Amino acid sequence: MIETTSSRSETRSKIVDVAARLLREQGPAAVTTRGVAEGAGVQAPTIYRLFGDKDGLLDAVAEHVMATYVSTKAAIVEAASAGDVDPIDDLRAGWEMQIGFGVANPTLFVLLSDPARALRSPATQSGQHVLASRVHRVALTGRLRVSEKRAVDLIHAAGTGAVLTLLSTPPEQRDPQLADDLFDTVLRRIVTDAPERPETSPAASAVAVRAIASQLTMLSDAERQLLTEWLDRAIGAL
Template structure:
């Protein structure tokens, strides 16, 4: 929720006053984020904005036009935050790259429905906003190149940064909530740092103790029945799960 409040601080300049367009777009965003794209019907949006459905058709043409305006709204919020966060004078361009990557992933993780609409929208101001975001990314990459810190060429570096960020968001949301591990995001970010720059990735410390051995034993156990009795299999599985849970930190 904190991320959502932060990104709501900025309103697109075209919606800066309390206009019908702004009320409709804000209502559509709220419905999108609470109920997904199917909740953004012209009737529901009009009711939430305190207006009649014909106003939506007059201002946006149809539902697709409304979703395009929602994407523009999201890009405006995102770009304002991105520009505020970007510091071309930052002492360490690698740390600045980390912060930029984290910001993109935080936006996608905290606002998945809006993020999806933004990434599927094309045309008009969304294309312009997308290009503006890429300019900021390329600015970060150029600073790395100027310091002799790039491991690959600038275009490939930008592609890797974008691909790992989008992949992180997609994987996070496609994973059941009870199996999500924030360590995944750190590892993906640091893998990107290692692939793009000459800096040392700040990877999480490798596991020590019995957990690696327990995982190896679990992987090596035969699948066929008969080696162990059912009771022995259950007991062994309990022991291995305590030493190395399939999702989470080994028990102390």
């Protein structure tokens, strides 16, 4: 029987779904070539042909689950942008969603926290883009006191650290306030309580202008690029 591109894709998806279910319900030890092959109704060599080895299969599972999760986050951000959701509230909601996902999917979270995997994972990069979109909304309000990149890096680092700390602690000993307190600490560092006037907070004002620089179509591309460079330099020095 000749394998078509469609049948190959269907077989691959079935294997990934089975592996994801086993991982979620029984843990990584259950994700064996034999167990996945039986659950998907395929021969073991099919898994090796499609994924190379168990590690390749786990990569595919992580990417699949993360992509589904990120698409949900992106839809929430889009809805918040279209509505009247406060950007800070939206940022907090995203944080809580990320912490919940990490604690509920420990094996996948640890896999995706590996820098080598993260760099080659489209879903992980998309997740970073969603976070950047949330931070950009805060910048547009004039409340961000650091650069957008700095804010994204701080939130990402704190979130990863919070989840890994919780996962390394027995469930009955976990501090339920740890993640919330950490987010509040980061929030105090990156945002102001209210939009600031230029004379009282030049950094927040510069960040706000930087956020809309790409929309200043009355300037040429070269002028917008130069403005962006000047603002980045000013934000870094303030």
